[in-house]
Amino acid sequence: MEFLKKFDSIPSSRIDAFEEKHGFKLPTDYYEFLSTHNGGYPSLDKFEISDSQGADVLDVFHGLDVQSRFCNLDYLLDNYPDKFLKKMIPIAHDPGGNYICLNVNEGDSFGHVYFYDHEISNEGVDGGLTSDNLYLISRSFSEFLLKIY
Numbered sequence: 001m002e003f004l005k006k007f008d009s010i011p012s013s014r015i016d017a018f019e020e021k022h023g024f025k026l027p028t029d030y031y032e033f034l035s036t037h038n039g040g041y042p043s044l045d046k047f048e049i050s051d052s053q054g055a056d057v058l059d060v061f062h063g064l065d066v067q068s069r070f071c072n073l074d075y076l077l078d079n080y081p082d083k084f085l086k087k088m089i090p091i092a093h094d095p096g097g098n099y100i101c102l103n104v105n106e107g108d109s110f111g112h113v114y115f116y117d118h119e120i121s122n123e124g125v126d127g128g129l130t131s132d133n134l135y136l137i138s139r140s141f142s143e144f145l146l147k148i149y
Contacts, residue, residue: 001033001145006040007063007071014064022077024087024104027111030141039063039071039092047147049115049135056115058100058148061092085131090116091141101134102141113137113144 015034019025026034039061048055062073069075076090084090084101091113092100099116103109113136120133138144 001037001148002043003037003040004043007038007066010034010038010064018064018074021074022089024089026104027102027141029111030091030102033061033141033145034064037061037063039066042148044148046149047137047144049137053115053135056094056098059093059095062090084116085134088114088116088134100137100144111140113139113141 012031012035015026015031040063041060042058045058046055047058060071062071062076064073066072069079070093073089073091077084084099087105088101088103090099091102094100097118099118101114101116103112103114114134115137117133117135138147
């Protein structure tokens with residue numbers, strides 16, 4: 001993957017600490033992406049959400065220890081715990097404030113990548129969060145990267 005601008009590299013021990021702090025394991029392909037790139041602004045930036053939702057533009061992949069707080073994985077998880085479903089991490093965002101999320105819950109959907117539409121409420125009637133604003137993009141992070149054009 002080519003980047004217009006990449007964030008500073010980080011050691012794998014930093015990724016391990018991130019996993020331990022938040023209580024999950026990252027899929028291997030995403031772990032390797034962070035280890036190699038640690039996010040940034042991709043040169044190719046378009047992807048299809050779904051047939052019904054159409055295409056979107058990817059602004060930036062989030063990273064660790066990034067100065068810009070809205071590109072910093074720790075900042076987003078620490079400061080917006082009621083925005084994302086448990087163990088659904090915002091790994092990127094588009095220019096309009098929507099997120100690309102990675103499911104790190106163990107089970108059949110582990111590693112799936114979703115589009116998070118911030119204009120659709122994800123608050124359930126009981127006050128909990130729902131998945132009403134999530135659209136499956138791909139079944140793995142690697143597959144998502146292949147869809148970017």
